[in-house]
Amino acid sequence: xxxxxxxxxxxxxxxxxxxxxxxxxxxxxxxxxxxxxxxxxxxxxxxxxxxxxxxxxxxxxxxxxxxxxxxxxxxxxxxxxxxxxxxxxxxxxxxxxxxxxxxxxxxxxxxxxxxxxxxxxxxxxxxxxxxxxxxxxxxxxxxxxxxxxxxxxxxxxxxxxxxxxxxxxxxxxxxxxxxxxxxxxxxxxxxxxxxxxxxxxxxxxxxxxxxx
Amino acid sequence: xxxxxxxxxxxxxxxxxxxxxxxxxxxxxxxxxxxxxxxxxxxxxxxxxxxxxxxxxxxxxxxxxxxxxxxxxxxxxxxxxxxxxxxxxxxxxxxxxxxxxxxxxxxxxxxxxxxxxxxxxxxxxxxxxxxxxxxxxxxxxxxxxxxxxxxxxxxxxxxxxxxxxxxxxxxxxxxxxxxxxxxxxxxxx
Numbered sequence: 001x002x003x004x005x006x007x008x009x010x011x012x013x014x015x016x017x018x019x020x021x022x023x024x025x026x027x028x029x030x031x032x033x034x035x036x037x038x039x040x041x042x043x044x045x046x047x048x049x050x051x052x053x054x055x056x057x058x059x060x061x062x063x064x065x066x067x068x069x070x071x072x073x074x075x076x077x078x079x080x081x082x083x084x085x086x087x088x089x090x091x092x093x094x095x096x097x098x099x100x101x102x103x104x105x106x107x108x109x110x111x112x113x114x115x116x117x118x119x120x121x122x123x124x125x126x127x128x129x130x131x132x133x134x135x136x137x138x139x140x141x142x143x144x145x146x147x148x149x150x151x152x153x154x155x156x157x158x159x160x161x162x163x164x165x166x167x168x169x170x171x172x173x174x175x176x177x178x179x180x181x182x183x184x185x186x187x188x189x190x191x192x193x194x195x196x197x198x199x200x201x202x203x204x205x206x207x208x209x210x211x212x
Numbered sequence: 213x214x215x216x217x218x219x220x221x222x223x224x225x226x227x228x229x230x231x232x233x234x235x236x237x238x239x240x241x242x243x244x245x246x247x248x249x250x251x252x253x254x255x256x257x258x259x260x261x262x263x264x265x266x267x268x269x270x271x272x273x274x275x276x277x278x279x280x281x282x283x284x285x286x287x288x289x290x291x292x293x294x295x296x297x298x299x300x301x302x303x304x305x306x307x308x309x310x311x312x313x314x315x316x317x318x319x320x321x322x323x324x325x326x327x328x329x330x331x332x333x334x335x336x337x338x339x340x341x342x343x344x345x346x347x348x349x350x351x352x353x354x355x356x357x358x359x360x361x362x363x364x365x366x367x368x369x370x371x372x373x374x375x376x377x378x379x380x381x382x383x384x385x386x387x388x389x390x391x392x393x394x395x396x397x398x399x400x401x
Contacts, residue, residue, distance in 0.1 A: 001346065001361060003249050006275050009361035010282045011242040013389055014382045015234060019286040082287045083300040152284040154304050211397060212280065 019150050025078055028147035032167065035139030036174045044132070044178040058182035061104050065187065066176060069097035069195075070169025077144065077166050080159040081151030104184030112183075123181035126190050132178075133194035134201070137164070137171030141198060145205050153210055160206015161199045168198035226294040234285065245278055252277045252302045259306050265313050273309040276396055277302045283393050345395045353388035356381055 053059040072093035079085040112120060123129075144163040153159035172191055181187075226244060233241030256273045260266070280301050288297045346354050352374075359370045371381040 001275070003253075003271060003275055003278070004246075005361035006278060007242060007245045007249065009357055009385065009389065010245055010278060011238050012360045012367055013282065013385050015236050018234070021287055082289065082297075083284070083304065084288075084292065084297040150286070152280070152287040152301065154300060212284065212393070 021081060021151055022078060024147045024150060025081060025144065028143035029074060029140065029166075029170070032140030032143035033170055033174075035143070036136045036170060039136055039139070040174050040178065044175070046177045047180050049180075050177060053182065056182060058104075058108075058184065059176075061100070061184060062176040062179070062182065062187055062191075063173060065097050065100050065104075065191075066169050066173035068100055070166055070173060072096070073162055073169055074166040077148070077159065077162045080153050080155065080162055081148055083152045083154050085154070101184060101188050105188050108184045117185060120183040121185040121189055123183065123186040123190070125180060126186070129175070129179055129181070129186075129190045130194045130197070133168060133171040133175050133191065134197045135171075136174045137167035137194075137198045140170045141167035141202055141205070145202075145209055148206075148210055151210070152212055153206075156210035156212075157203045157207045159210055161203035163206065164198040164200070164202020165195060167202065168195040171198065224293055224295065226298070227290075230285075230288065230294050231290060234290075245281070248281065248298055248302075249274055249278055252298075252306075255302060256306050256309070259310065263310050263313075265310065269309055269313065273306050276309070277305040279389065279393050279396065280305060283390060345392055348395045349388055349391055353384055353391065356384050357388045357392070360385065 047053065072090060075090055076087055076094075079087060079090065108120070109117065141164055144167060145160065148159060148163060151159075172194070181190075226247065229240045229244035229247075233244060253270060253274050256270045257267050260270055260273075281298065284301065288294060346357060349357065355374065356370060359365045359373070360367065365373075367378055367381050367385075370376075371378045374381070376384075
């Protein structure tokens with residue numbers, strides 16, 4: 001086929017229903033979030049001592065940190081979906097959740113005696129946390145990957161990984177009120193491990209489904 | 213893009229043509245694709261030459277870029293100029309084409325903008341993989357693509373000949389182009 005012939009076929013192809021890529025990805029986030037909440041209410045529910053927990057800074061740091069991680073990773077996912085994307089200054093916001101968490105860890109190390117460090121780090125439910133966050137992230141990641149298929153990312157694995165990170169942020173946010181462990185030592189150890197699982201799955205899914 | 217400063221985001225000819233195309237102007241779309249094809253061809257020839265690869269596959273890279281541009285039109289943000297978006301897709305596809313020829317380390321391509329000024333004509337003897345890929349389509353889809361591209365028939369004439377409604381022909385054409393893009397991708401992997 002000559003190029004002029006291909007152009008004839010392309011020009012004859014009618015204008016499709018316009019796809020609003022950004023809107024689609026935001027809608028996917030909303031749908032995935034609802035799915036995550038459904039799992040939360042069906043399988044987890046808030047922890048029994050939630051009223052007491054609300055009085056501590058440690059408890060709220062988990063929410064703030066999840067949002068601080070989910071927000072820039074999601075906005076970067078939106079950008080990476082387009083071929084002419086430039087991450088720009090947005091990428092700098094990725095350090096915010098780490099600084100926040102590091103500050104929490106330093107404060108905890110100063111307040112808590114050394115003998116309590118290890119027990120706090122291990123917490124009561126490390127395995128449960130590492131498994132549950134990816135489970136809550138799964139509907140978000142799945143919805144994002146489906147929506148991103150309409151995009152044209154130049155780096156499919158990276159885009160999938162970023163979507164996985166955003167999904168992990170949402171998963172951690174939903175999980176936070178169920179998780180009985182609040183110590184920043186615990187959060188800084190097991191939440192990132194769960195996030196790494198989501199990022200790896202996202203990268204594989206991106207490689208598999210987002211190439212074009 | 214040009215020596216004159218660009219006043220608004222949509223002030224350059226390519227962005228204007230794409231905006232018209234999205235609004236349904238088939239002629240503008242055809243002219244735009246021809247324009248882009250010439251620029252991508254010049255860029256691909258340069259890249260192939262610098263990679264030490266003969267330019268037998270240049271036309272493939274051009275056609276793959278045009279098809280990708282068509283299928284991914286909606287990823288262009290109309291607030292942004294079109295050329296950088298086109299360049300990103302073209303670069304991606306040219307690098308893919310070179311990788312297929314075993315060139316793992318591909319040098320970054322030079323500035324696309326300079327090719328906008330020096331468009332090159334298509335080599336009339338260049339045949340591409342697209343004809344081979346057409347074989348992978350379902351018979352009805354292949355018939356429709358061939359009818360419109362190779363034989364230059366209109367949608368209306370094609371619909372009449374195949375006793376289909378025009379809408380059905382349009383839908384089949386769109387599906388066929390999408391499967392063509394997918395077949396192309398599989399041929400790379």
